[in-house]
Amino acid sequence: MSLLAMNNVTTAYGKAVVLQNVSLKAEEGEISALLGSNGSGKTTVIKTVLGLVRPKEGTIEFDGKQIQGMPPYQVNEIGISVAPEGRKIFPEMTVVENLRMGCFHEERKEVIQERMEEIFGLFPRLKERRNQLGGTLSGGEQGMLSLGRALMGMPRLMILDEPSLGLQPNLVERMFEMIQRINQEWGTTILLAEQNARKTLEIANSGYVVQKGRIIAQGTAAEIAENEVVKKAYLKADKIIR
Ligand SMILES: Nc1ncnc2c1ncn2[C@@H]1O[C@H](COP(=O)(O)OP(=O)(O)OP(=O)(O)O)[C@@H](O)[C@H]1O
Numbered sequence: 001m002s003l004l005a006m007n008n009v010t011t012a013y014g015k016a017v018v019l020q021n022v023s024l025k026a027e028e029g030e031i032s033a034l035l036g037s038n039g040s041g042k043t044t045v046i047k048t049v050l051g052l053v054r055p056k057e058g059t060i061e062f063d064g065k066q067i068q069g070m071p072p073y074q075v076n077e078i079g080i081s082v083a084p085e086g087r088k089i090f091p092e093m094t095v096v097e098n099l100r101m102g103c104f105h106e107e108r109k110e111v112i113q114e115r116m117e118e119i120f121g122l123f124p125r126l127k128e129r130r131n132q133l134g135g136t137l138s139g140g141e142q143g144m145l146s147l148g149r150a151l152m153g154m155p156r157l158m159i160l161d162e163p164s165l166g167l168q169p170n171l172v173e174r175m176f177e178m179i180q181r182i183n184q185e186w187g188t189t190i191l192l193a194e195q196n197a198r199k200t201l202e203i204a205n206s207g208y209v210v211q212k213g214r215i216i217a218q219g220t221a222a223e224i225a226e227n228e229v230v231k232k233a234y235l236k237a238d239k240i241i242r
């Protein structure tokens with residue numbers, strides 16, 4: 001059984017249908033990629049899973065239970081967290097306060113402390129800057145904070161919406177290394193939405209390509225990398241690879 005399964009999901013904003021008949025899965029312990037260019041529908045897939053928009057049709061299963069229509073706080077409670085598009089850290093809050101927001105359901109101080117130490121183990125840089133305001137961190141540090149905040153809830157599924165966007169090339173490299181490390185060392189299942197197809201396919205087990213709200217290709221990472229449409233549209237020129 002897959003940890004997450006979207007089955008024939010159609011999502012619309014008002015009358016504008018944005019996702020059509022989307023089916024995808026995230027297998028437990030794996031990194032699943034969701035590739036697609038600007039405006040293809042990646043964030044909408046994520047918002048639909050998170051309960052931020054309600055699908056018009058179709059079902060979403062998490063750990064075998066249907067979750068479509070569940071409110072976002074509850075989706076978070078059952079073990080799905082997100083590092084959203086644009087990172088969206090809280091600029092006026094410190095690193096520690098930002099991390100605390102990642103597990104707002106948890107009230108036991110010792111549990112919060114323990115988790116924070118684990119995150120600091122993964123990102124020593126955040127520990128050094130623990131009392132610094134989020135808005136004063138560098139882009140790369142904000143990326144770590146966004147990942148760290150998503151991990152604070154000890155999610156079974158972590159969804160990442162374009163974590164490499166806007167980072168300098170050397171930081172992009174490190175971001176993908178961190179994602180792989182989280183998956184391997186923590187065993188966290190990851191759904192990774194990206195435009196950087198080459199880097200993503202290097203660390204993903206399997207993936208999907210979304211175009212104009214439809215899944216146009218799917219398979220193992222190796223299969224997708226060899227897919228002619230994907231090669232042409234996403235792996236050809238350096239301009240797309242970033
Ligand atoms: N709130 C909204 N209301 C109406 N249309 C929307 C809304 N949000 C997104 N869309 C449209 O839905 C389509 C898919 O957008 P979405 O943000 O899911 O794409 P994306 O793949 O995440 O793109 P990007 O890589 O630029 O983040 C786009 O055509 C977009 O204009």
Ligand SMILES: [Mg+2]
Pocket residue numbers: 042043044085161162
């Ligand atoms: Mg997006």
